[in-house]
Amino acid sequence: MQYFVQQLINGLTLGSIYGLIAIGYTMVYGIIGMINFAHGDIFMVGAFTALIVFLILGALFYSLPVVIALLIMMIVAMLLTSLYNWTIEKVAYRPLRGSFRLAPLITAIGMSIALSNFVQVTQGPRNKPIPPMVSTVYNIEGISVSLKQIIIVIVTALLLALFWYLVNKTSLGRAQRACEQDRKMAALLGIDVDRTISITFVMGAALAAVAGTLFLMYYGVIAFSDGFTPGVKAFTAAVLGGIGSLPGAVLGGLMIGFIESMWSAYFSIDYKDVAAFSILAIVLIFLPSGILGRPEVEKV
Amino acid sequence: MAVTVSPERGVVATPVQRATREALYAGAIALGLFVLFIGLRTDQNISNELILVQRWGLLAAVVIATMLGRFLYVAYGQPFLANQKIADIATGLLPESVATRFFRLPYFIAAVVVVAVLALLAGSLDGLLGPGLAGYARFARALAIIYALASVLFYFRTFILAHFSALGITALALYPIIVVAVLAGYAGSMAGGFQGSLKWVDNFGIQILIYVMLAWGLNIVVGLAGLLDLGYVAFYAVGAYAYALLGTHFGLSFWILLPAAGAMAAFWGVLLGFPVLRLRGDYLAIVTLAFGEIIRLVLINWREVTNGSAGISGIPKVTFFGLMTFNVSDPNYIAKVLDIATSSAYYKIFLYYLILGLCLLTAFVTIRLRRMPVGRAWEALREDEIACRSLGINTTTTKLTAFATGAMFGGFAGSFFAARQGFVSPESFIFLESAIILAMVVLGGMGSLVGIAVAAMVMIGGTEVLRELDFLKQVFGPDFTPELYRMLLFGMAMVIVMLWKPRGFVGSREPTAFLKKSKAVSGSFTKEGHG
Numbered sequence: 001m002q003y004f005v006q007q008l009i010n011g012l013t014l015g016s017i018y019g020l021i022a023i024g025y026t027m028v029y030g031i032i033g034m035i036n037f038a039h040g041d042i043f044m045v046g047a048f049t050a051l052i053v054f055l056i057l058g059a060l061f062y063s064l065p066v067v068i069a070l071l072i073m074m075i076v077a078m079l080l081t082s083l084y085n086w087t088i089e090k091v092a093y094r095p096l097r098g099s100f101r102l103a104p105l106i107t108a109i110g111m112s113i114a115l116s117n118f119v120q121v122t123q124g125p126r127n128k129p130i131p132p133m134v135s136t137v138y139n140i141e142g143i144s145v146s147l148k149q150i151i152i153v154i155v156t157a158l159l160l161a162l163f164w165y166l167v168n169k170t171s172l173g174r175a176q177r178a179c180e181q182d183r184k185m186a187a188l189l190g191i192d193v194d195r196t197i198s199i200t201f202v203m204g205a206a207l208a209a210v211a212g213t214l215f216l217m218y219y220g221v222i223a224f225s226d227g228f229t230p231g232v233k234a235f236t237a238a239v240l241g242g243i244g245s246l247p248g249a250v251l252g253g254l255m256i257g258f259i260e261s262m263w264s265a266y267f268s269i270d271y272k273d274v275a276a277f278s279i280l281a282i283v284l285i286f287l288p289s290g291i292l293g294r295p296e297v298e299k300v
Numbered sequence: 301m302a303v304t305v306s307p308e309r310g311v312v313a314t315p316v317q318r319a320t321r322e323a324l325y326a327g328a329i330a331l332g333l334f335v336l337f338i339g340l341r342t343d344q345n346i347s348n349e350l351i352l353v354q355r356w357g358l359l360a361a362v363v364i365a366t367m368l369g370r371f372l373y374v375a376y377g378q379p380f381l382a383n384q385k386i387a388d389i390a391t392g393l394l395p396e397s398v399a400t401r402f403f404r405l406p407y408f409i410a411a412v413v414v415v416a417v418l419a420l421l422a423g424s425l426d427g428l429l430g431p432g433l434a435g436y437a438r439f440a441r442a443l444a445i446i447y448a449l450a451s452v453l454f455y456f457r458t459f460i461l462a463h464f465s466a467l468g469i470t471a472l473a474l475y476p477i478i479v480v481a482v483l484a485g486y487a488g489s490m491a492g493g494f495q496g497s498l499k500w501v502d503n504f505g506i507q508i509l510i511y512v513m514l515a516w517g518l519n520i521v522v523g524l525a526g527l528l529d530l531g532y533v534a535f536y537a538v539g540a541y542a543y544a545l546l547g548t549h550f551g552l553s554f555w556i557l558l559p560a561a562g563a564m565a566a567f568w569g570v571l572l573g574f575p576v577l578r579l580r581g582d583y584l585a586i587v588t589l590a591f592g593e594i595i596r597l598v599l600i601n602w603r604e605v606t607n608g609s610a611g612i613s614g615i616p617k618v619t620f621f622g623l624m625t626f627n628v629s630d631p632n633y634i635a636k637v638l639d640i641a642t643s644s645a646y647y648k649i650f651l652y653y654l655i656l657g658l659c660l661l662t663a664f665v666t667i668r669l670r671r672m673p674v675g676r677a678w679e680a681l682r683e684d685e686i687a688c689r690s691l692g693i694n695t696t697t698t699k700l701t702a703f704a705t706g707a708m709f710g711g712f713a714g715s716f717f718a719a720r721q722g723f724v725s726p727e728s729f730i731f732l733e734s735a736i737i738l739a740m741v742v743l744g745g746m747g748s749l750v751g752i753a754v755a756a757m758v759m760i761g762g763t764e765v766l767r768e769l770d771f772l773k774q775v776f777g778p779d780f781t782p783e784l785y786r787m788l789l790f791g792m793a794m795v796i797v798m799l800w801k802p803r804g805f806v807g808s809r810e811p812t813a814f815l816k817k818s819k820a821v822s823g824s825f826t827k828e829g830h831g
Contacts, residue, residue, distance in 0.1 A: 035582055037735075052336045055352050083332045092795050099802040102528070106742045109735045110794030117788035122337045128350055228731070232589065239586045270601040277590035281575055284587060288578045 002142045007265045008258070013149045013218065015257020016156035020211035021234035022241070022249035023163070024204030030180045030244035031200050032097065037108040038088060040231015041115040042205050046081040046212030047222045048119055051128055053077065054216075066133055070151070070217065077209040084115075085205030086198055094194070112227075120224040129221045152214045159210060160250060166203070167246065176200060180244070233260075233273075236280050242293020251291060255279075319375035326370035330363045338362055399454065408451040414444040464750055472509075472656055476501050476649045494645035501648045503764055506720060509655040510713055511756040515740040516662045516749060517709030522738065523746035524666075524675065525702035526682025528585040530734055531592025534572075535565040535707040537599060537729035539714020544612040544724045545605070554618040558715050565711025566704040573703035577696055580685070592734055599726040611725025618719045620650065651720050658716060662709050663749050669705070678702050679747075739794055745804025754805055763790055 050073040092107040136147040167173035178186040241248025263275040339359040418441040484493025542561040624634040626647040669675040680688045744752030766786045
């Protein structure tokens, strides 16, 4: 039982990170119907920004409270990563809006290759390890919970609350939901569609940057190629939850996190990704539009 | 659009003013993007801790280059492009196109002269100019050769476009012979010609043709049937491992295993096809991606059979239809049978013709299938699934046949790949490969065989050419490694080409029977053509 709860906590931590990335996928998909393949690399850029900020802080200040350091890392990462996603949207996706469906997918794949190789060229191909930032571990009745995990879950929960408020209660969120339902109608009603889409990309990148910072803090290492696997898993999570649905992305992220940690705990760690992908395929056979996705009604 | 009214102030802004403003914006954005990534570099010191190295000079250079580029584009590039579309009032003609201005006869003659002079001096270049300048001279010669060839192609463009397939196949069939002949002339002996041809036939010829075949195979699934498959490389892997395992363990010949590998890949295609039949669009994309990853992960982890990441080596070579072999130690080695000098180039040239034959087979089958009921059903499915179903087409079998046929060609290419490398490992079957193959299909123009072949040639040939950029070391110093920039340039080129030609080089092939409906949509929602 203890073992199970322990795995549940590990899964929750992992799932939070996947969920944060998955929101970026699902939002972009909901609003312009494209798979943003570069999102995994945006996450990696976020983690790398956090790493460089961490090193700058270490060089400038002798000792800085961890909370403040983490906060600065997160904010700078959010700002710069948003700038990256904003620029990419403007350069690579906007000119292709209204073109056929696969064109932006190919530019997204191109951007993904370019981003990861850009980081490789400028920062070098090796793994970048940092000294552990937070090492406290609490032991509650035989279950060890590290402070890192608590931070990840709390930050994710806070961000999700903020995000929920943004999407559901503000005029910006209303504009986004309107664009999602019908872009043409939204434009006729005076919504600046281009601006709304830009903001969607910025929001997705900000969440991915936080996920990147948390990933760096949790694992303590990042490399230029680390964007792909979390990116694909988060995309899987978004599809599992029902692409286009925000609660679905979080739910999907948590599910993928649980599947992974449970499978590696009880079966074999080698096949954890195989398990996650197989469960995706099985779920989609029975629920073709994901768990919380609206079934597509096609009109002729 | 030489003059634009800026909406904020209601005053007329000249291109230069506008360009200055745009350049400042671009500079600010570039500064934000690059300040941490180019301005600083994370490096390990001796005790393996990360330290930061400052590179502000490089950052400044990159930002200034960005600003300059943006300025030139807005101030001169955009007005120029706009003027190209405006007809002259007096004559009513459009301005002369850039291409005809670029390829003029005097330029062509100048290029030929440059090539001739530099070729005559080839041996004494180093002595005359010193090693540094001689490098530039060789580069100039390469550019002049490319320009001259491009001019010739340009002058005969109508003829070439009219007979593209026939000319292309002839050129491909003659390619190794020409390479060997030219290099033999260069080296002064037949053996030298064969030795030198290895790189050209193997790296350029075979490598490109494998991708052409893969892209044509994927074209059946994506271009004809309209099913987005992001895991095509899985079938390639199935074919490669089928040949590698059966060939090494049971010693079966390539000619038996080639169809077997194809059948096996087709079987896996059907296996993948069944669960995804109900899915549409992007759900299908993610399941195929997941399938590709599952195959790769199983290949890595099922060590007892696949030998894990270490891969399988010692895969037997293809024989010349069982009559001759390409192993030097065998009694019926080709050089012994034909009584010629020993060379490893024969095998490569044989493989070249083999893959060329397989490619042509793929093209032939695709073209024939497209005219058969099943091919028409694929194209109907791509255009409109509901209409397709209401016309009584069985979408289940249509999708399955598309998956199986596409997978079969992937399997053929895979077993050929295993035979050519003599070694397979899961490294070769990563998602990036699927993405590159898909990019070829889309960049070439979905459904168009010629366009896809051109795209494959440009993409793979281009990245291979980037390996040869050693002369850049003379410009940027000996620490500069052009190899590193290969994939960065590749990714950026993919984006740029897609933005330049969103419908691909040739444009999508529309089905033979197609009812055009005109749909009026607001301009902001369409970039080109119909909504």
